[in-house]
Amino acid sequence: MISLAELHEVARQRLAPEHYDYFAGGAADEIALEDNEQAFRRLALLPRILPGSARRDVAVNLLGAWASMPVFVSPTAFHRLAHSDGELATARAVAAARTVLIASMAATTTIGDMAAAARAVDPDAALWFQLYLQSDTEVTDLLVRRATDAGCTALVVTVDSPVFGHHERDRRHGFTDLPEGLAAENMRDLPGGPRNIEMSPVLSWDDLERLRASTSLPLVLKGVLHPEDARLAVERGFDGILVSNHGGRQLDAVPASIDALPRIAEVVGGRVPVLLDGGVRRGTDVVIALALGATAVGIGRPVLWGLAADGESGVRQVLELLRGEFDHALALCGGRGLADLTKDLVTVRGPEV
Numbered sequence: 001m002i003s004l005a006e007l008h009e010v011a012r013q014r015l016a017p018e019h020y021d022y023f024a025g026g027a028a029d030e031i032a033l034e035d036n037e038q039a040f041r042r043l044a045l046l047p048r049i050l051p052g053s054a055r056r057d058v059a060v061n062l063l064g065a066w067a068s069m070p071v072f073v074s075p076t077a078f079h080r081l082a083h084s085d086g087e088l089a090t091a092r093a094v095a096a097a098r099t100v101l102i103a104s105m106a107a108t109t110t111i112g113d114m115a116a117a118a119r120a121v122d123p124d125a126a127l128w129f130q131l132y133l134q135s136d137t138e139v140t141d142l143l144v145r146r147a148t149d150a151g152c153t154a155l156v157v158t159v160d161s162p163v164f165g166h167h168e169r170d171r172r173h174g175f176t177d178l179p180e181g182l183a184a185e186n187m188r189d190l191p192g193g194p195r196n197i198e199m200s201p202v203l204s205w206d207d208l209e210r211l212r213a214s215t216s217l218p219l220v221l222k223g224v225l226h227p228e229d230a231r232l233a234v235e236r237g238f239d240g241i242l243v244s245n246h247g248g249r250q251l252d253a254v255p256a257s258i259d260a261l262p263r264i265a266e267v268v269g270g271r272v273p274v275l276l277d278g279g280v281r282r283g284t285d286v287v288i289a290l291a292l293g294a295t296a297v298g299i300g301r302p303v304l305w306g307l308a309a310d311g312e313s314g315v316r317q318v319l320e321l322l323r324g325e326f327d328h329a330l331a332l333c334g335g336r337g338l339a340d341l342t343k344d345l346v347t348v349r350g351p352e353v
């Protein structure tokens with residue numbers, strides 16, 4: 001495979017149509033989904049010349065975890081729909097690539113089993129846990145405890161989902177439940193029995209404050225698009241912002257993640273890391289996002305395509321393809337390290353007048 005697009009195509013052929021559409025689809029007219037990728041194509045790089053060195057250092061510290069490149073894996077649900085090894089394969093591949101994996105609360109494997117798989121590859125594997133706050137605080141607390149016990153070193157609270165998104169592809173297929181034998185494993189062994197993951201519009205900043213007080217782990221807010229929310233998050237002492245429109249799966253009328261990034265980066269002003277996901281498919285996308293103020297970028301669907309195409313090896317290919325492309329793009333931009341990626345490298349495609 002020579003590009004993420006090729007792995008996507010193989011995955012499309014391998015997956016059952018309803019599972020492919022569950023992974024690939026977005027909300028409503030899929031405007032945000034498409035724009036996440038298109039927005040990168042509206043931007044262009046103005047490379048610098050004559051770097052004077054063949055060495056390029058791309059490792060980055062993300063809230064205490066060293067990542068070998070500024071690309072991490074965003075949380076996506078139900079990996080066992082993509083491949084029978086599911087999240088275990090993903091955890092091994094991401095550990096081998098020495099970057100951060102954000103495990104979804106909606107995984108088809110428990111966080112404990114994912115952590116064990118990652119640690120078997122690399123005892124220092126970096127694993128964060130993604131959480132939807134549940135209105136039953138006992139459930140939230142239990143999940144946080146399990147993630148902490150599993151060795152997760154940060155919590156990523158997804159805040160863009162007060163209600164479920166409308167996915168018309170799923171409705172067309174009648175895809176509402178996981179097939180027999182698969183379950184959201186983190187939600188199974190709970191007091192009172194298994195539960196569904198709940199999206200709750202009643203949650204507020206106070207609930208986040210409560211979570212803040214209940215754990216010493218760093219907290220990243222995922223799904224921030226409004227600069228004012230980014231400012232509030234920093235003022236209230238949260239540790240990171242993940243600029244994301246949920247891969248175009250929640251509110252369809254939102255901007256592409258990369259278009260929302262510059263204002264958020266400006267408001268945050270370097271006080272906490274600003275992460276981004278949505279539409280990252282090429283090394284040049286990583287360069288553009290870092291130049292516009294991201295500390296690192298996440299990939300969602302490409303990991304699912306790698307997994308569906310070839311299990312653990314497919315996910316490794318995705319990460320190594322992006323690593324290679326990013327390093328190459330950095331070289332072509334005259335960069336020696338991440339600090340060289342500054343805003344002046346990015347311009348809008350089209351003639352300058």
Ligand code: FNR
Nearest residue numbers: 023074075076077104158246247278279299300301
């Ligand atoms: C997601 N995403 C997501 N986010 C989250 O916080 N918790 C979750 O359980 C999921 N589940 C999920 C399932 C599927 C099938 C997709 C495609 C996405 C959103 C994900 O973390 C991320 O924001 C986007 O996928 C990033 O966009 P790209 O890289 O897919 O374009």
